[in-house]
Amino acid sequence: xxxxxxxxxxxxxxxxxxxxxxxxxxxxxxxxxxxxxxxxxxxxxxxxxxxxxxxxxxxxxxxxxxxxxxxxxxxxxxxxxxxxxxxxxxxxxxxxxxxxxxxxxxxxxxxxxxxxxxxxxxxxxxxxxxxxxxxxxxxxxxxxxxxx
Amino acid sequence: xxxxxxxxxxxxxxxxxxxxxxxxxxxxxxxxxxxxxxxxxxxxxxxxxxxxxxxxxxxxxxxxxxxxxxxxxxxxxxxxxxxxxxxxxxxxxxxxxxxxxxxxxxxxxxxxxxxxxxxxxxxxxxxxxxxxxxxxxxxxxxxxxxxxxxxxxxxxxxxxxxxxxxxxxxxxxxxxxxxxxxxxxxxxxxxxxxxxxxxxxxxxxxxxxxxxxxxxxxxxxxxxxxxxxxxxxxxxxxxxxxxxxxxxxxxxxxxxxxxxxxxxxxxxxxxxxxxxxxxxxxxxxxxxxxxxxxxxxxxxxxxxxxxxxxxxxxxxxxxxxxxxxxxxxxxxxxxxxxxxxxxxx
Numbered sequence: 001x002x003x004x005x006x007x008x009x010x011x012x013x014x015x016x017x018x019x020x021x022x023x024x025x026x027x028x029x030x031x032x033x034x035x036x037x038x039x040x041x042x043x044x045x046x047x048x049x050x051x052x053x054x055x056x057x058x059x060x061x062x063x064x065x066x067x068x069x070x071x072x073x074x075x076x077x078x079x080x081x082x083x084x085x086x087x088x089x090x091x092x093x094x095x096x097x098x099x100x101x102x103x104x105x106x107x108x109x110x111x112x113x114x115x116x117x118x119x120x121x122x123x124x125x126x127x128x129x130x131x132x133x134x135x136x137x138x139x140x141x142x143x144x145x146x147x148x
Numbered sequence: 149x150x151x152x153x154x155x156x157x158x159x160x161x162x163x164x165x166x167x168x169x170x171x172x173x174x175x176x177x178x179x180x181x182x183x184x185x186x187x188x189x190x191x192x193x194x195x196x197x198x199x200x201x202x203x204x205x206x207x208x209x210x211x212x213x214x215x216x217x218x219x220x221x222x223x224x225x226x227x228x229x230x231x232x233x234x235x236x237x238x239x240x241x242x243x244x245x246x247x248x249x250x251x252x253x254x255x256x257x258x259x260x261x262x263x264x265x266x267x268x269x270x271x272x273x274x275x276x277x278x279x280x281x282x283x284x285x286x287x288x289x290x291x292x293x294x295x296x297x298x299x300x301x302x303x304x305x306x307x308x309x310x311x312x313x314x315x316x317x318x319x320x321x322x323x324x325x326x327x328x329x330x331x332x333x334x335x336x337x338x339x340x341x342x343x344x345x346x347x348x349x350x351x352x353x354x355x356x357x358x359x360x361x362x363x364x365x366x367x368x369x370x371x372x373x374x375x376x377x378x379x380x381x382x383x384x385x386x387x388x389x390x391x392x393x394x395x396x397x398x399x400x401x402x403x404x405x406x407x408x409x410x411x412x413x414x415x416x417x418x419x420x421x422x423x424x425x426x427x428x429x430x431x432x433x434x435x436x437x438x439x440x441x442x443x444x445x446x447x448x449x450x451x452x453x454x455x456x457x458x459x460x461x462x463x464x465x466x467x468x469x470x471x472x473x474x475x476x477x478x479x480x481x482x483x484x485x486x487x488x489x490x491x492x493x
Contacts, residue, residue, distance in 0.1 A: 102194070103479075105479060129232075131199065
């Protein structure tokens with residue numbers, strides 16, 4: 001956040017930004033998200049296969065970005081909403097990711113709250129809309145789909 | 149397989165953004181509410197027709213038999229509020245859902261009839277791809293806009309509906325259709341480059357155009373099916389206001405109980421291209437095997453589509469109602485928050 005990401009760089013990462021495509025290390029089996037050159041789990045593996053992450057996880061930590069505290073590309077959003085929440089989400093598959101947490105209003109999100117990924121507009125730059133994942137609270141009673 | 153052997157609806161999903169504005173907020177702000185709504189959904193600041201289409205599509209895919217997104221054969225999108233006037237819209241949905249890049253895509257825009265058009269066209273494409281497992285997706289999403297001081301704005305809502313089409317496990321089969329267009333001016337339009345709807349509001353004229361065009365589509369459909377209004381259990385009418393669709397049904401010889409189950413305007417407002425599909429979803433939530441459904445959609449300009457559907461024995465077997473849960477709940481916002489969320493302030 002706050003750093004310029006070129007269209008070319010953004011575009012390269014669309015599968016991970018739009019639908020959370022991660023990688024599984026062929027050396028240790030660990031899951032990386034976002035993808036890396038060297039596995040973050042075993043620090044050895046350099047060969048990976050793409051895997052579709054579930055988008056489910058729990059809220060590990062969060063902070064509220066208010067008013068003038070927002071990086072410039074999020075200023076319009078902060079102005080319209082007053083503030084917004086950024087969280088650290090522990091994905092079901094292991095990795096922790098930073099993302100906005102939506103649909104929590106003004107209340108304090110609960111640590112350990114189950115969340116699920118949604119596609120939203122992240123920001124606009126050069127007139128181009130940058131879409132990507134955010135997370136919103138998921139019902140705690142949500143069943144785990146078959147196949148997990 | 150019955151006599152109408154062909155692809156049909158196998159699953160569907162409905163999405164409304166979580167925030168709601170009530171008609172009381174309009175009364176507080178303007179002294180009255182020009183639309184017969186109790187409330188309507190308000191998209192979040194970071195939502196648009198594409199994000200809502202993706203959300204409804206994910207719900208539709210979760211509600212039916214498991215499918216590999218990579219095998220979809222057709223995607224038909226419908227919206228009148230696309231975030232881009234030029235740029236493929238389908239690519240955002242294809243990438244977000246993991247659909248295959250060689251998928252046939254159709255984008256229906258510029259008319260609130262587009263939701264029915266997308267359903268019709270996707271079914272036609274899929275009918276050509278007659279192989280086991282072939283399936284397709286219709287995703288309709290809309291959040292039409294008008295100027296805050298325009299009474300038309302009061303009724304404009306937001307939402308999305310997605311329909312999975314396939315050859316197996318069909319809940320409802322498309323058995324007939326009729327399309328009707330004729331040139332008509334002045335009702336609900338947006339010139340190129342404009343964001344907000346205009347409507348000259350000459351109801352005596354536009355009302356009769358609506359009646360004629362939507363009525364002609366339904367009339368053509370009945371002529372083709374050889375059935376009478378009473379042979380249909382449900383009629384899904386256009387829901388761009390709280391009245392016109394109900395009056396049309398009456399004039400065509402349909403009864404209140406055939407129209408009401410699908411008439412949700414007071415809770416949804418005008419959801420543009422989705423209005424007829426939300427109504428269809430509400431019907432599929434309750435319909436019984438063998439029942440027939442007419443869906444009629446209308447767009448200014450003017451164009452209408454009528455679709456004839458037959459509910460199969462699959463419906464009800466694995467019923468997971470979509471419309472009620474999507475409409476229930478919601479977080480209220482006041483009018484000022486509404487203006488900010490909709491980028492009107």
